Amino acid sequence: MHGELPCPACPKRRYPNRELCTLRHALPLLLLMSGFHSLRYFHMAVSEPSPGVPQFVSVGYVDGNLIDHYDSETGRTVPRADWMADNLDQQYWDIETQIGQRNQQVYRINLDTLQGRYNQSGRAHTLQRMLGCDILEDGSTRGYEQYAYDGRDFIAFDLDKMTFTAADAVAQITKRKWEKDRSEAARRKHYLKNTCIEWLRKYMSYGRAVLERKERPMVRVSGKEAHGILTLYCRAYGFYPRPITVSWLKNGEVRDQETEWGSIAPNSDGTYYTWASIEALPEEKDKYRCRVEHASLPEPGLFMWETESNLFTIILAVAFAILLTVVVTGFVFWKYKSGRKKKGYDSAAGTDGGSDSSAKRLWCGTRGDGRHPSSLCSPVGSAAGPATGLQERDTESPRAVGWGQGCGPG
CATH class of the missing domain: 2.60.40.10 (Immunoglobulins)
Structure with a gap:
C-alpha cells in the first residue's frame, strides 16, 4: 500500500491533545511476581472474519480481571466488571465505543498495508497489539507496548531507551517512519508513564474490594x-x-x-x-x-x-474416629434419657400432675438433635414468636487509538 493511512479521530472535548490518542489496548500477559498492579489492553484484528471470530476485538484487564470488551459484531464497548459499571457513567462508555469503532477501521487498513508489504494474499492474517503499565511493590512504574503480525513479533517500543525494535525488514519500514517523527516516542512515554498509571490507580480504587481480596489455594x-x-x-x-x-x-x-x-x-x-x-x-x-x-x-x-494405600488408611482412621464418637455420644444420651424417665416416673407416683411437669422438663432439656431448648419451651404468644461512572471530564483517557501520529505501519 502507498501513501499515508487515515488517522484515528479523537473527541476534542475529552482529548484536547492529539498525543492522548496514541495508544489503545494490551494483551494481558501477566507476570509472575508479587506486590504489583497492572492495567493491560489488547486488541486484535483479522483479515477474514468468520462466525464467532469478529473482524476486530479489544479487551482491558486490571490485575488479570476483565474490565471491558469491544468487538466489531456488537459495535460497542461494554463493562465486564460490576465495579466498572457502577463507577463510570454512560458518557465514558460512549467515548470508549467511539474509540473502538475508529480502531476497527484503522486496523482493517493496517492489515491491508502489511499484507501488501509482505506480498501476501489468499489466507487469513492477524494483527495484534499489547500495551499496558504496572505499579510495582516499591511504588515504581513500568510500561510496555508491542505489536505482532500473524502471531510473530513485529515491532516493540522500549520505554527506557525511547526507541523502537523491529523484528524484520518490513517492520524496519515502520521503525524508520516512527523514529523520523521524534514526537512518536514522546507521546508513548507520556501515555505509559502518566495516563496509563493515572487510570490504573482510578480502577484500583473502584474495584478495591475485588482486586485486593485473598483466596487460599x-x-x-x-x-x-x-x-x-x-x-x-x-x-x-x-x-x-x-x-x-x-x-x-x-x-x-x-x-x-x-x-x-x-x-x-x-x-x-x-x-x-x-x-x-x-x-x-x-x-x-x-x-x-x-x-x-x-x-x-x-x-x-x-x-x-x-x-x-496411605489415603485408605487415613480414611479408615477418620471413619473409625467418627463412628466411635457417634457411639459414645449415643450411649451417653441414652443413659441420660433413661435416668430422666426414671425420675419422671418417681415424681408421677408421688404427686398429682407430676407426670406433666416431668414431661415438660424432659422436652425442654438438652436434645440429641441439637436444637436450643428455648425454642421449644417458649409459650405460645411469647416474645420468642411462632415455632417456625464516575467521570473526570478533564482527565485523559485510559486508552488511545491506532498506531500513533503516523497512524499506520509506515
Missing part, C-alpha cells in the same frame, strides 16, 4: 509411575491474587532445574490454577515436598504425595 499432590520413573504433580486451585510460587523440594532443597511448570490460568470464578511436576525414583518419593507460596498464606505450605 487448594493444593493436591499426585503421582504417576511409568517405566520405572515416578512423575509427581503438585496442583494449586482456586487462589487469588494471581501471583503464586509452586516449587518442588528434595530433602529440603529446591529443585527448579528439574521442575516443569504449567501456566497460571484463570478459572471462570475469577480465581486461578496452576501446576508443577517433577520426575523422581519411586523409592525416593518420600524425600519430595511441594512448596506453595501465596499472599493468602501466612507462611509457605509444604505438601507431600499420599499414596492410595
Whole structure:
C-alpha cells in the first residue's frame, strides 16, 4: 500500500491533545511476581472474519480481571466488571465505543498495508497489539507496548531507551517512519508513564474490594509411575491474587532445574490454577515436598504425595474416629434419657400432675438433635414468636487509538 493511512479521530472535548490518542489496548500477559498492579489492553484484528471470530476485538484487564470488551459484531464497548459499571457513567462508555469503532477501521487498513508489504494474499492474517503499565511493590512504574503480525513479533517500543525494535525488514519500514517523527516516542512515554498509571490507580480504587481480596489455594499432590520413573504433580486451585510460587523440594532443597511448570490460568470464578511436576525414583518419593507460596498464606505450605494405600488408611482412621464418637455420644444420651424417665416416673407416683411437669422438663432439656431448648419451651404468644461512572471530564483517557501520529505501519 502507498501513501499515508487515515488517522484515528479523537473527541476534542475529552482529548484536547492529539498525543492522548496514541495508544489503545494490551494483551494481558501477566507476570509472575508479587506486590504489583497492572492495567493491560489488547486488541486484535483479522483479515477474514468468520462466525464467532469478529473482524476486530479489544479487551482491558486490571490485575488479570476483565474490565471491558469491544468487538466489531456488537459495535460497542461494554463493562465486564460490576465495579466498572457502577463507577463510570454512560458518557465514558460512549467515548470508549467511539474509540473502538475508529480502531476497527484503522486496523482493517493496517492489515491491508502489511499484507501488501509482505506480498501476501489468499489466507487469513492477524494483527495484534499489547500495551499496558504496572505499579510495582516499591511504588515504581513500568510500561510496555508491542505489536505482532500473524502471531510473530513485529515491532516493540522500549520505554527506557525511547526507541523502537523491529523484528524484520518490513517492520524496519515502520521503525524508520516512527523514529523520523521524534514526537512518536514522546507521546508513548507520556501515555505509559502518566495516563496509563493515572487510570490504573482510578480502577484500583473502584474495584478495591475485588482486586485486593485473598483466596487460599487448594493444593493436591499426585503421582504417576511409568517405566520405572515416578512423575509427581503438585496442583494449586482456586487462589487469588494471581501471583503464586509452586516449587518442588528434595530433602529440603529446591529443585527448579528439574521442575516443569504449567501456566497460571484463570478459572471462570475469577480465581486461578496452576501446576508443577517433577520426575523422581519411586523409592525416593518420600524425600519430595511441594512448596506453595501465596499472599493468602501466612507462611509457605509444604505438601507431600499420599499414596492410595496411605489415603485408605487415613480414611479408615477418620471413619473409625467418627463412628466411635457417634457411639459414645449415643450411649451417653441414652443413659441420660433413661435416668430422666426414671425420675419422671418417681415424681408421677408421688404427686398429682407430676407426670406433666416431668414431661415438660424432659422436652425442654438438652436434645440429641441439637436444637436450643428455648425454642421449644417458649409459650405460645411469647416474645420468642411462632415455632417456625464516575467521570473526570478533564482527565485523559485510559486508552488511545491506532498506531500513533503516523497512524499506520509506515
